[in-house]
Amino acid sequence: MMHHLLTYLRSLASLSDESWQLLQPALKRKHVAKNELLLKEGAVCQSLYFIEKGYCRSYHLADGLEKNTGFFFENDMATNISSFGSGLPSEYFIAAGEPLEVIVFDKQLLQEAGKKAPEIETAGRCCIRLFAAKQEAFSNLFRLYTAKERLAAIEERYPFMLQRVPLTQLASFLGVARETLSRIRSRRVL
Amino acid sequence: MMHHLLTYLRSLASLSDESWQLLQPALKRKHVAKNELLLKEGAVCQSLYFIEKGYCRSYHLADGLEKNTGFFFENDMATNISSFGSGLPSEYFIAAGEPLEVIVFDKQLLQEAGKKAPEIETAGRCCIRLFAAKQEAFSNLFRLYTAKERLAAIEERYPFMLQRVPLTQLASFLGVARETLSRIRSRRVL
DNA sequence: GGCATTTTGTGATAATTGTCACACCATTTT
DNA sequence: AAAATGGTGTGACAATTATCACAAAATGCC
Known part of the structure; x- marks a missing residue:
């Protein structure tokens, strides 16, 4: 039960069986259909999502266009960290890109669990x-590399991303037009 | 004594006078001359820096060129979060852009203080x-906006940055050539 | 299978940006 | 005062990218 999450947490910090039990009330399994929303623009983010299967993406809506700002895969934590932390409304959406199996951390219940077990806080x-650290790494891609190099970096570090994310969605994430990404990709093969 | 830091921390979480006292052993004031390094590439980051006065910047060295990836001003925390957390060597430098007054958090001593006072952990x-949240916001500037719009966003949210950071340093941070930034700026006035 | 919808590829052209070269200005050094 | 240094503005041209338009391919649905 919640096996992947336990492994994940124990790779980050020591977590006794007791602490793990104290965490349980804050957790809830959830299935989310493809294209369904985990978080709406304007809503306050009240949860963390640990992804067991599938992936989700965060995107802004500007002039009716979706601009993807983040992708989260298996064993990632997805959330709007800013809204979750501040209690202010989210400026973007989070949606399932594939059928999703997530473990939802409820903010209030998580806080209570943290008070009982400091290991959970840690x-x-x-x-x-x-x-x-992940945000910083992605951010620096733009400052250190050209569009072509950014694609190569993603290909090297997150090869599954190119397999599973439609090119149209990947383009805005890399900060280029869809057509440009298509061309970069075709030139790469030659 | 450490007045700004206490105000800063209390704006984030409740912190009793007792917890504040327990934190003291982990803190140390330090003066850093302009252009001196807080962190070298290849070194493990062992500290957090709370900036009381001045600013510092993080930069990568590529082909002998400095590429600025972050700027940190008064009441900011500066560190290499990735190296600090993982214990792996830093991939970049952090240097003072102005004469700096910082409060140094020592990693080991901070951990000990955190064990004694959960409020410090929180x-x-x-x-x-x-x-x-800040990293995410900067990262999204590249995905949502053009170079011109990025400059405008910085001007709006961090006007002091344009006053204090040389244009040459700002350019790589915004992901454009120095000349391009100079032209964007001159076109804006017209 | 066949149709509608979504996704991707490609050409043509305009706009933006990078690069190289050099001038200008302020400050510091000798 | 002359020279050196660091930061910035600008012209010219090449390279890259955005945009618009449309074709081709893939996918989902009946």
Whole structure:
């Protein structure tokens, strides 16, 4: 039960069986159909999502166009960290890109669990630290590399992303037009 | 004494006078001259830096060129969150852009303080959450906006940045050539 | 299978940006 | 005062990318 999550958390911090039990009330399994929303723009993010199967993406709506800003796969934590932390409305959506199996962390119940077991607090801190490090790495792709190099970097570090994410969605994530990404990709093969 | 830091921490989480006292052993004031390094590429980041006065920047060295990836001002926490968390060597430098007054958090001593006072753990988690939210916001600038719009966004949210950071340094942070940034800026005035 | 919808590829052209070269200005050094 | 240094503006041209238009391919649905 919740096997992957336990492994994930124990890779980040020590977590006794007791702490793990104290965490259970804050957790809930959920299935989400493809294209269904985990978080709406304007809503306050009240949950963390641990992804067991499938992937989801965060996107902004601008001029009716979806601009993808993040992708989250198996063993990732997905959330709007800003809204979750501040209690302010989310500026973007999070939607399932494939049929999703997630474990939902409820914010209130998680706080209570954290008070009972400091190990949970520590594990939470490690999760956020990972999240921050990942954001930083993606952010730096834009400052250090050209569009072509960004694609190569993604291909090297997250090859499954190119397999599973439609090119149209990947384009805005890499900060280029769909057509440009298509051309970069075709030139690469030659 | 450490007045700004206390205000900052209390804006993030409740922190009793007792917890604050328990935190003291982990803190140390430090002056850093302009252009001096807080963190070298290849070194493991062992500290968090709370900035009381001045600013610092993180930069990668590629082909002998400095590419700026982050700027940190008064009441910001600066660190290599990835290296600090994982214990792996830093891939970039952090240097003072102005004469700096910082409060150094020592990693080991901070951990010990956190064990004694859970409030410190919680405040630490809030710091990292802010850090992550900021990284995400900067990262999204590239996906949502053109170079011109990115400059406008910085001007609106961080006007002091344009005053204090040399254009040459700002350019790589915005992901454009120095000349391009110079032209964007001059076109804006017309 | 056949039809509708979604996704991807490609050509043509305009707009933006990078690169190289050099001028200008302010400050510091000798 | 002359020279060196660091930061910035600008012209010219090449390279890259965005945009629009449409074709081809893949996918889902009846």
